[in-house]
Amino acid sequence: MFEPFILPLFGGVLIGLAAGGLYLFAGEIAGITGIARIAMVGSKRSSYTGWSQRSWAVAFIAGLLVAGLGAVLWAGPEVTAGIEAVAPGMLLVAGLLVGIGTDLGNGCTSGHGVCGLSRFSPRSLAAVATFMFAAGLTVFITRHGGF
Amino acid sequence: MRAFASFIAGLVFGLGLVISGMTSPDKVFGFLDIAGQWDPSLAFVMGGAVMTATPIFWLARRRATPLVSASFDTPPKTPVDRRLLGGAVLFGIGWGLSGICPGPALVNVAITPLAIGGFVIAMVVGIVFSSRVLRPLLDARQTQQDLPDLAIPAE
Numbered sequence: 689m690f691e692p693f694i695l696p697l698f699g700g701v702l703i704g705l706a707a708g709g710l711y712l713f714a715g716e717i718a719g720i721t722g723i724a725r726i727a728m729v730g731s732k733r734s735s736y737t738g739w740s741q742r743s744w745a746v747a748f749i750a751g752l753l754v755a756g757l758g759a760v761l762w763a764g765p766e767v768t769a770g771i772e773a774v775a776p777g778m779l780l781v782a783g784l785l786v787g788i789g790t791d792l793g794n795g796c797t798s799g800h801g802v803c804g805l806s807r808f809s810p811r812s813l814a815a816v817a818t819f820m821f822a823a824g825l826t827v828f829i830t831r832h833g834g835f
Numbered sequence: 836m837r838a839f840a841s842f843i844a845g846l847v848f849g850l851g852l853v854i855s856g857m858t859s860p861d862k863v864f865g866f867l868d869i870a871g872q873w874d875p876s877l878a879f880v881m882g883g884a885v886m887t888a889t890p891i892f893w894l895a896r897r898r899a900t901p902l903v904s905a906s907f908d909t910p911p912k913t914p915v916d917r918r919l920l921g922g923a924v925l926f927g928i929g930w931g932l933s934g935i936c937p938g939p940a941l942v943n944v945a946i947t948p949l950a951i952g953g954f955v956i957a958m959v960v961g962i963v964f965s966s967r968v969l970r971p972l973l974d975a976r977q978t979q980q981d982l983p984d985l986a987i988p989a990e
């Protein structure tokens with residue numbers, strides 16, 4: 689059996705390489721919700737115009753999807769274990785909250801958690817502490833709150 | 836070249852999410868549920884990622900331009916405000932309810948499209964609703980509050 693920390697650490701190193709690499713090569717922040725928004729509507733901060741503003745973001749998402757396809761072939765259903773246990777209605781509510789929250793808060797686990805902390809951004813540190821606390825409290829209430 | 840570099844970054848990022856266990860709500864709940872059978876292993880994901888990305892960001896900042904693109908994107912340096920923290924609270928609640936954050940959601944589209952489809956559609960609706968409706972509303976309110984300061988009587 690694998691030491692339980694080895695795979696998370698290795699996966700984290702890959703995520704860090706990808707996030708750092710995207711900044712070093714393309715100059716872009718690897719925040720998934722930011723990338724999703726840029727893929728859809730572009731970015732006001734970009735020095736590119738038209739499709740070139742969005743092309744890199746679409747390419748990044750394509751990379752994520754290919755990684756998912758690879759996981760289907762390489763691993764089994766355990767890589768998404770637990771997803772079927774979440775009620776479909778709950779997934780809709782959660783998706784909406786995640787979408788609104790990450791847009792208003794300018795980032796999620798990747799943008800604030802990985803890129804922001806690596807850039808020593810005080811905004812990201814505040815955001816990470818806040819969403820970690822909110823997520824932990826939500827799990828505590830739903831699991832131990834008598835529901 | 837810029838799009839190719841991004842594609843490779845997305846691929847490596849996605850593989851990292853799968854290998855680390857972030858694509859499984861069970862693993863995420865195990866990490867977030869500190870009052871249950873706490874599984875701290877996912878702390879090593881963010882730890883490993885930040886440890887690896889920090890020197891690369893440091894290296895990048897010493898350059899005038901990125902290797903294959905015109906300029907660096909610089910996130911806002913505005914102070915921590917209610918909008919940032921309020922957004923983080925909403926995101927945290929959504930993450931705690933589902934065990935899914937945006938990166939794993941997109942990777943899971945290719946693994947279990949039926950199970951994750953609703954979440955991703957709702958997330959996209961949320962992003963569009965926030966950027967098209969909520970942000971303009973909040974901006975308008977902020978400008979109104981700022982107006983008295985700007986209204987300097989002309990001599």
